[in-house]
Amino acid sequence: MNQKECKYLKKLNSYIDSELKEVDFEKVRNHLKSCHLCQNELREINRINDFLFNYKEEEVNEYINQRILSTVKSLPEKRTWGLLTRRVVNFSIAASVIISFTVGIILSNNLFANNNETNIEFGQESLYSFFEGE
Numbered sequence: 622m623n624q625k626e627c628k629y630l631k632k633l634n635s636y637i638d639s640e641l642k643e644v645d646f647e648k649v650r651n652h653l654k655s656c657h658l659c660q661n662e663l664r665e666i667n668r669i670n671d672f673l674f675n676y677k678e679e680e681v682n683e684y685i686n687q688r689i690l691s692t693v694k695s696l697p698e699k700r701t702w703g704l705l706t707r708r709v710v711n712f713s714i715a716a717s718v719i720i721s722f723t724v725g726i727i728l729s730n731n732l733f734a735n736n737n738e739t740n741i742e743f744g745q746e747s748l749y750s751f752f753e754g755e
């Protein structure tokens with residue numbers, strides 16, 4: 622077979638995520654033995670998965686991770702985005718959650734500091750004297 626599109630390509634994400642029924646799973650598995658297009662795609666998805674998995678392991682707390690995954694899975698799937706985009710979107714959401722989480726911590730730290738009249742917003746000099754205890 623010499624083709625650029627394969628109907629099985631769309632199923633590879635579900636195949637990797639074990640979201641397929643056993644019958645479909647076997648179909649994809651058998652198909653993969655003979656389709657180079659799908660084999661390449663699978664390799665690419667696995668590569669991205671490895672990267673995202675490592676990233677999540679280091680940066681994302683498991684609770685947030687689960688919430689992101691369940692939110693993303695409940696969204697209607699847009700097939701036209703392509704196979705890999707779905708994973709990149711997952712990744713971007715994870716990244717922006719971390720960023721807003723971090724910003725939230727910084728902001729609340731600043732609020733707390735302001736309540737103690739340390740005037741952090743006045744710049745380095747005030748900040749310096751704060752640490753010097755003046």
Ligand SMILES: [Zn+2]
Pocket residue numbers: 627628629630652656657658659
């Ligand atoms: Zn194929």
